[in-house]
Amino acid sequence: MKIIDSHLHFSNREGFKTTAREIGYLNYSASGLKKEFEQSNVVAGVIMATPDRKPYKPSGYPKEFILEDGTLDCLLSCVGVNPEQIKQNSSEINFIEEELNKNMVTGIKIYAGYFHYYVYDAIYDPIYELAKKYNVPVAIHCGNTQSSRGLLKYSHPLTIDELAVKHQDITFIICHMGVPWIMDTAELISKNHNVYTDLSGLIAGNREQIKKMQDKKLYVEYIKQGLEYASQYNKVLFGSDWPLVPISPYIEFIKDIIPEAFHENVFYKNALAVFPKMKKLIQSLNLNDCC
Numbered sequence: 001m002k003i004i005d006s007h008l009h010f011s012n013r014e015g016f017k018t019t020a021r022e023i024g025y026l027n028y029s030a031s032g033l034k035k036e037f038e039q040s041n042v043v044a045g046v047i048m049a050t051p052d053r054k055p056y057k058p059s060g061y062p063k064e065f066i067l068e069d070g071t072l073d074c075l076l077s078c079v080g081v082n083p084e085q086i087k088q089n090s091s092e093i094n095f096i097e098e099e100l101n102k103n104m105v106t107g108i109k110i111y112a113g114y115f116h117y118y119v120y121d122a123i124y125d126p127i128y129e130l131a132k133k134y135n136v137p138v139a140i141h142c143g144n145t146q147s148s149r150g151l152l153k154y155s156h157p158l159t160i161d162e163l164a165v166k167h168q169d170i171t172f173i174i175c176h177m178g179v180p181w182i183m184d185t186a187e188l189i190s191k192n193h194n195v196y197t198d199l200s201g202l203i204a205g206n207r208e209q210i211k212k213m214q215d216k217k218l219y220v221e222y223i224k225q226g227l228e229y230a231s232q233y234n235k236v237l238f239g240s241d242w243p244l245v246p247i248s249p250y251i252e253f254i255k256d257i258i259p260e261a262f263h264e265n266v267f268y269k270n271a272l273a274v275f276p277k278m279k280k281l282i283q284s285l286n287l288n289d290c291c
C-alpha cells in the first residue's frame with residue numbers, strides 16, 4: 001500500500017534537532033527520512049512549517065527544509081503562520097501569499113495554543129481570505145502543547161467549531177485529533193462537512209515507547225471509540241509528526257487503530273483529496289527513484 005504522510009516536520013532549526021536527539025533519534029536527516037519513507041512505502045509527505053516566535057521573522061522560509069545533507073523532492077509543505085508577525089509587519093500577509101504561489105506549498109498551518117489567539121480571532125481573517133483565494137486547507141494544531149507556555153484554551157478542538165461554521169468553504173484539519181480531546185474532535189468532524197483530522201502525534205517517542213503505548217489498551221480503545229463515533233474515515237489523514245516518532249512503527253500503530261477497509265483512504269487517498277498539489281506531485285514523481 002502506498003502511503004502519504006500528511007504531517008511531518010523537516011526543519012533545520014535547532015529545536016527540532018534537539019527534540020530528535022532527546023527521543024533517541026540518531027538519523028534526523030534527509031537521507032534518514034528517505035530511508036524511512038522507502039522502508040514503509042511512504043511516497044510523499046507534507047511538512048508543517050514552524051514559524052519562529054521570537055525574534056519575529058517571516059514564517060516558514062523554504063530554506064528551513066534543507067537539512068545538512070539536502071532535501072527530498074517528494075515533500076510539499078504548509079506555510080506556518082506567526083500571528084505576532086501579522087500584527088507587527090504589514091508585509092507578512094504578502095509573504096504568506098508569495099509562499100502559497102510556490103509549487104511546494106499546498107496549505108497553511110496555524111499553531112493554536114502556542115500563539116495565544118483563538119483561531120476565530122480577527123487577526124487570522126486575512127489568512128482565511130488567502131485560504132479561500134488559493135483553495136488550500138488550513139491545518140490547525142489542536143490539543144496538548146509540547147511547551148508548558150502554551151495555553152490550552154486556544155488549542156481546544158471545540159474552538160474550530162465556530163471557525164468551521166463561519167467559513168463553510170474552507171477545509172480545516174484538526175491536527176493530532178486534538179489529543180487528549182479525541183471525542184470532541186470526533187464530534188467536530190462528524191458535524192462539520194469541512195472539518196478533517198490527522199492522526200499525527202498520538203504518541204511521541206522511540207520504537208519501544210510506541211510499543212508501550214500500543215499495550216495501553218484503554219488509550220488505544222479511546223482513539224478507536226472517537227473514530228468509530230465519527231465514522232468519517234474519508235476525513236481522517238495519516239500523519240507521523242516525524243521526527244517525534246520513527247515512521248514504520250507509528251504506521252503499524254495507526255494500522256491497528258483503523259479498520260482495514262479504510263486503510264487506503266486514511267493512508268493515501270484522503271491526502272490526495274485534501275492537498276491540492278498532491279496529485280500533481282505524485283504524477284511528477286518517478287516512484288521507482290524517489291521515496
Ligand SMILES: [Zn+2]
Pocket residue numbers: 007008009048200201241
Ligand atoms: Zn507537528
